[in-house]
Amino acid sequence: xxxxxxxxxxxxxxxxxxxxxxxxxxxxxxxxxxxALEGGARAVIGDVTPSMAQFLEIKAANPDxxxxxxxxxxxxxxxxxxxxxxxxLGIVLTKRGKHLGQDIPMCGVPVHRADDYLQRLIRKGYRxxxxxxxxxxxxARKRGSKAVVKRDVVxxxxxxxxxxxxxxxxxxxxxxxxxxxxxxxxxxxxAHFALxxxxxxxxxxxxxxxxxxxxxxxxxxxxxGEILAPDRLISDRTIAAAAGYAGSALTPLATSFxxxxxxxxxxxxxxxxxxxxxxxxxxxxxxxxxxxLLKYVDLTQLGAKPVVRPPRRTGPATTLVIDAATRAxxxxxxSTRGERDGSLxxxxxxxxxxxxxxxxxxxxxxxxxDAAIIAARLDAISFLLTGTVAREGLRESxxxxxxxxxxxxxxxxxxxxxxxxxxxxxxLAAASASAAxxxxxxxxxxxxSALASAAESxxxxQSTLAEVLTRALVEAPxxxxxxxxxxxxxxxxxxxxxxxxxxxxxRVMADLEATYVEQTGIKTLRxxxxxxxxxxxxxxxPDIQASPDDGERGAxxxxxxxxxxxxxxxxx
Numbered sequence: 231x232x233x234x235x236x237x238x239x240x241x242x243x244x245x246x247x248x249x250x251x252x253x254x255x256x257x258x259x260x261x262x263x264x265x266a267l268e269g270g271a272r273a274v275i276g277d278v279t280p281s282m283a284q285f286l287e288i289k290a291a292n293p294d295x296x297x298x299x300x301x302x303x304x305x306x307x308x309x310x311x312x313x314x315x316x317x318x319l320g321i322v323l324t325k326r327g328k329h330l331g332q333d334i335p336m337c338g339v340p341v342h343r344a345d346d347y348l349q350r351l352i353r354k355g356y357r358x359x360x361x362x363x364x365x366x367x368x369x370a371r372k373r374g375s376k377a378v379v380k381r382d383v384v385x386x387x388x389x390x391x392x393x394x395x396x397x398x399x400x401x402x403x404x405x406x407x408x409x410x411x412x413x414x415x416x417x418x419x420x421a422h423f424a425l426x427x428x429x430x431x432x433x434x435x436x437x438x439x440x441x442x443x444x445x446x447x448x449x450x451x452x453x454x455g456e457i458l459a460p461d462r463l464i465s466d467r468t469i470a471a472a473a474g475y476a477g478s479a480l481t482p483l484a485t486s487f488x489x490x491x492x493x494x495x496x497x498x499x500x501x502x503x504x505x506x507x508x509x510x511x512x513x514x515x516x517x518x519x520x521x522x523l524l525k526y527v528d529l530t531q532l533g534a535k536p537v538v539r540p541p542r543r544t545g546p547a548t549t550l551v552i553d554a555a556t557r558a559x560x561x562x563x564x565s566t567r568g569e570r571d572g573s574l575x576x577x578x579x580x581x582x583x584x585x586x587x588x589x590x591x592x593x594x595x596x597x598x599x600d601a602a603i604i605a606a607r608l609d610a611i612s613f614l615l616t617g618t619v620a621r622e623g624l625r626e627s628x629x630x631x632x633x634x635x636x637x638x639x640x641x642x643x644x645x646x647x648x649x650x651x652x653x654x655x656x657x658l659a660a661a662s663a664s665a666a667x668x669x670x671x672x673x674x675x676x677x678x679s680a681l682a683s684a685a686e687s688x689x690x691x692q693s694t695l696a697e698v699l700t701r702a703l704v705e706a707p708x709x710x711x712x713x714x715x716x717x718x719x720x721x722x723x724x725x726x727x728x729x730x731x732x733x734x735x736x737r738v739m740a741d742l743e744a745t746y747v748e749q750t751g752i753k754t755l756r757x758x759x760x761x762x763x764x765x766x767x768x769x770x771x772p773d774i775q776a777s778p779d780d781g782e783r784g785a786x787x788x789x790x791x792x793x794x795x796x797x798x799x800x801x802x
C-alpha cells in the first residue's frame with residue numbers, strides 16, 4: 231500500500247493503484263461539521279464535514295451509480311460504493327472519519343489509471359457517475375480556508391455508453407439497444423418487439439422489429455453492451471433470456487420513457503429534418519424504442535449530443551434470421567468457449583483498421599437476403615482479388631488510419647483531444663488517397679458499382695477542413711490538451727508571440743530595448759530584471775526600466791498582454 235502526501239485538492243503525492251488510509255484533500259484537513267444541508271436531507275445525512283456533505287448530496291442524486299468523487303489526483307469512493315468497488319477491483323478498503331458514529335469506508339484510484347479501473351467495473355455491469363472538480367482549488371481558497379471546491383457529475387458511464395478507446399474493443403461495436411413491445415405477454419401469438427440500437431462511439435444506428443421467437447437470435451447478432459426495457463417487461467422471460475444469451479446488462483426504464491411522439495420529435499431534431507419520411511417508415515413501437523434510447527443517452531451524457539447517423543433498417547426483411555443456438559454452433563464471431571480465437575471471423579479477418587474489422591464482423595453476423603446487393607458485393611471482391619495493385623495500394627493507404635468515427639464522436643461530446651483532431655486530418659488525407667487509387671484502377675471498363683459508389687463518397691471529403699487541420703496541427707499531436715504544443719508554429723501570430731515570451735525571453739527583451747531606444751531617444755537605455763510580474767494568461771515577464779541619462783532617470787514599464795503590446799514611457 232502506497233502513501234500519498236497531503237497535496238491539497240490540486241494533486242501531488244505518490245500515485246498508487248491501491249487506496250490509502252490518510253486523507254489527502256486540503257478540504258478534509260480543515261473540515262468542520264457542516265450545516266449546509268437543510269430539512270429532511272440534513273436529518274438523514276446528519277452533521278458532516280463540508281466535503282462529505284457535498285459527496286452525500288451528489289450521491290443522493292445518483293443513487294443507482296457508483297460515485298467517483300474527484301479529490302486531487304484521485305477518484306475517491308465512500309460508504310457502500312467503496313465496499314463494492316474494493317471487492318470488484320481488488321483494491322484496499324480503508325476508512326476516513328466517522329458518520330453517525332460509524333467509520334466511513336473509503337478506497338480510491340489514481341486519476342491517471344482511472345480508465346483501467348472503470349473498464350473493469352463496467353464489464354462487471356456496474357454504472358459509474360464521474361464527479362469532477364469544476365474549479366481550481368486556489369479559487370475555492372479565495373472564499374475562505376474551509377471552502378469546498380465546486381464539484382458535480384459530468385457523465386454517467388454505463389456498459390452501453392462508452393466512448394473512450396481504452397474502454398472499447400476497437401474491432402467490435404458497442405450497441406445500446408432499447409426494446410419495446412405493446413404486447414403484455416411476449417409468448418403470446420403475434421407478439422413482436424421493436425429494437426432501436428445506437429453505438430454512441432460511432433453514431434451507427436439501426437432499427438428492427440422481430441418476433442419473440444427470434445428475439446434471442448437478434449440480441450446475439452446485435453451483441454449490445456446494454457439493453458433498455460420498460461420496467462413492466464424487465465421480468466419477462468423472453469427478454470431476460472435474450473439478455474442472457476447476448477451477455478448484456480439489462481437496465482429497466484419507466485414506461486413513460488417509451489413514447490412514440492417523443493421518439494419522432496427527438497429523432498427529427500437529431501437528424502435535422504422536419505419529417506422522417508426520407509429515412510423510411512417507422513411503426514409506433516419502433517418510435518417508442520427510439521424515444522427511450524435517445525432520452526437515456528441525453529440523461530447519461532448530461533445533455534451532450536453524440537453523433538447520430540441516419541438509421542438503417544435491419545431484421546427479417548433484409549437479413550437472414552439465425553437463432554441463438556445456431557449462431558453459437560456456427561461460431562461466427564465467437565467460438566463455443568466465448569472467445570474470438572477459433573471463430574470464423576478470426577480465421578478470415580485480414581482487415582488493417584478497426585472500422586474495417588467492425589464492418590466485417592457486422593457482415594458475418596448479418597447475412598443479406600437481397601440477391602442484388604450480394605451480387606454487387608461479390609463483383610467488388612472479385613475486382614480487388616484480380617487487381618493486385620489496387621488492392622495492395624488500398625491496404626497501404628488505409629493501414630494505420632485512425633478510427634475517425636470514434637474520434638468524431640468524442641469531439642461531438644466534448645471529450646475529444648488533440649489526437650482526435652489529428653485523426654480527422656489523417657483520415658481525410660487517406661480518403662483522398664484511396665479515391666485516387668480506385669480511380670486509377672478503373673481503367674476502360676470502370677469500377678464495379680459498390681467501388682464506384684465508395685470512390686464517389688471518398689472524393690466528397692471536406693478538402694477545406696483537411697487543409698486547415700494540416701496547417702494547424704503538428705505531425706503527432708499529444709493526447710492531453712493541457713500539455714499544449716499541438717498547434718503548429720506559424721498558424722496563429724498571437725500564440726507564437728506568447729510562446730516566444732515563454733521560451734525566448736532574452737531575445738524578446740533585446741527587441742524591446744531596441745524598440746524603446748528608438749521611441750524614447752535614450753541611447754543608453756538598458757533592460758534588466760527588477761522583478762517578475764504576470765501577464766493576463768499567467769505567463770511571467772520581466773519589468774523594463776531605463777538607465778540614467780544626462781542626470782535624468784527614465785522608467786519604462788511594459789504593460790503588454792498577449793494581444794495588447796502598448797508601452798508607456800515616463801521621464802522624471
